[in-house]
Amino acid sequence: MSAIIEIKNVSKEFRVLNRREGLKGSLKDLFSRDYKTVRAVDNISMTIQQGEIVGYLGPNGAGKSTTIKMMTGVLEPTSGEILVGGNVPYKNRTKNAQEIGVVFGQRSQLWWALPLVESFRILKDIYQIPDEKYESILKLYRSLVDIEPLLHKPVRQMSLGQRTLSDILAAFLHDPKTVFLDEPTIGLDVAMKSRIRTLIHALNKERNTTVILTTHDMGDVDALCRRIVIIDKGRMLYDNDIGHLKSFFGSYRTLKLRMDGGLKEQAKLVQKELPGFSVSADDEWISVLVDEEKAKIMDVLGKLQHSFNIRDMQLEEISTEDVIKKIYEEGVQ
Ligand SMILES: Nc1ncnc2c1ncn2[C@@H]1O[C@H](COP(=O)(O)OP(=O)(O)OP(=O)(O)O)[C@@H](O)[C@H]1O
Ligand SMILES: [Mg+2]
Numbered sequence: 001m002s003a004i005i006e007i008k009n010v011s012k013e014f015r016v017l018n019r020r021e022g023l024k025g026s027l028k029d030l031f032s033r034d035y036k037t038v039r040a041v042d043n044i045s046m047t048i049q050q051g052e053i054v055g056y057l058g059p060n061g062a063g064k065s066t067t068i069k070m071m072t073g074v075l076e077p078t079s080g081e082i083l084v085g086g087n088v089p090y091k092n093r094t095k096n097a098q099e100i101g102v103v104f105g106q107r108s109q110l111w112w113a114l115p116l117v118e119s120f121r122i123l124k125d126i127y128q129i130p131d132e133k134y135e136s137i138l139k140l141y142r143s144l145v146d147i148e149p150l151l152h153k154p155v156r157q158m159s160l161g162q163r164t165l166s167d168i169l170a171a172f173l174h175d176p177k178t179v180f181l182d183e184p185t186i187g188l189d190v191a192m193k194s195r196i197r198t199l200i201h202a203l204n205k206e207r208n209t210t211v212i213l214t215t216h217d218m219g220d221v222d223a224l225c226r227r228i229v230i231i232d233k234g235r236m237l238y239d240n241d242i243g244h245l246k247s248f249f250g251s252y253r254t255l256k257l258r259m260d261g262g263l264k265e266q267a268k269l270v271q272k273e274l275p276g277f278s279v280s281a282d283d284e285w286i287s288v289l290v291d292e293e294k295a296k297i298m299d300v301l302g303k304l305q306h307s308f309n310i311r312d313m314q315l316e317e318i319s320t321e322d323v324i325k326k327i328y329e330e331g332v333q
Helices: 022-031 064-071 093-099 116-126 131-144 160-172 190-207 218-224 242-247 263-273 297-307 320-330
Strands: 003-017 035-049 053-057 079-084 100-104 178-182 210-214 227-232 235-241 252-259 278-281 286-291 310-317
Touching: 003 064, 003 210, 035 064, 035 079, 035 210, 035 227, 035 235, 053 064, 053 190, 053 218, 064 079, 064 100, 064 178, 064 210, 093 100, 100 160, 116 160, 131 190, 160 178, 160 190, 190 210, 190 218, 210 218, 218 320, 227 242, 227 320, 235 242, 242 320, 252 297, 263 278, 263 286, 263 297, 278 320, 286 297, 297 310
Parallel strands: 053 210, 053 227, 100 178, 178 210
Antiparallel strands: 003 035, 003 079, 227 235, 252 286, 252 310, 278 286
């Protein structure tokens, strides 16, 4: 194994205007400006091996996108060192661009008015992809997704899901060593999320591409990442296997329940009945996180049976979702 990304003590500060309130304040701002410094990334170090899929996680504003922008050469770090495939990204931007691919979930990198196949041809020229290699990549794509209906569609006529799919295919087209995906499944329906995950997984396996992925969807993490890095307020909280993280919460289990009535409304009532427990609901289940060192599952269930008509139940290990939620709330002890 060899390191493809090395980050040492990297920080990024932004100088932002301290805005004063009201009209008077705005007028004052015009004449004398009062700046403050925001430390978006604070002394982060990590080494990533070729072929890894790393989940780069953290709550809103944690500094994930800022880190990705530094790794892709869009931003220069305030201090510290970054090497991506041996390049200093912000110094060797052209060289770095040859060896990486980038997808930002919120906006497309493709040519809006052009059919996808035209975008591919432009990328083929830019990256000087030889004909044979280009054909073999298209062949691989055809085996992984149904791309024919997409190829001749202008990007602006695509649905969000089709566009994301196209963006990912475009990012992998020149066979980069590393692909950065910043929230690739944002706004997508369940079926499309699953297709995107399968695609990313297959491309990583086929080409041994390193993937750095940021997401707020723990389904992405479960499907793709063995290693996760968690940051908050710019600082590193955790860097290890997801399994290792779950072992911190060995005494926790998730009690999943189905009951009569709307799940969201019922979950609120369950929460009232069980103050101090973490209760949530998805499309299928109401979940109650139980720390068995503090409460017995049977006692919790007994208590709920008095007030609710429980139709079905399941007991599961703590979910990735719950683990990450607890880390965001409490940190790693
Ligand atoms: N260009 C900028 N100028 C000033 N502050 C910025 C700039 N870009 C980011 N920040 C600040 O840096 C911090 C980290 O932002 P960043 O976008 O990296 O977070 P994130 O982890 O990607 O969050 P999210 O999950 O919401 O996408 C935030 O406080 C943000 O306001
Ligand atoms: Mg972000």
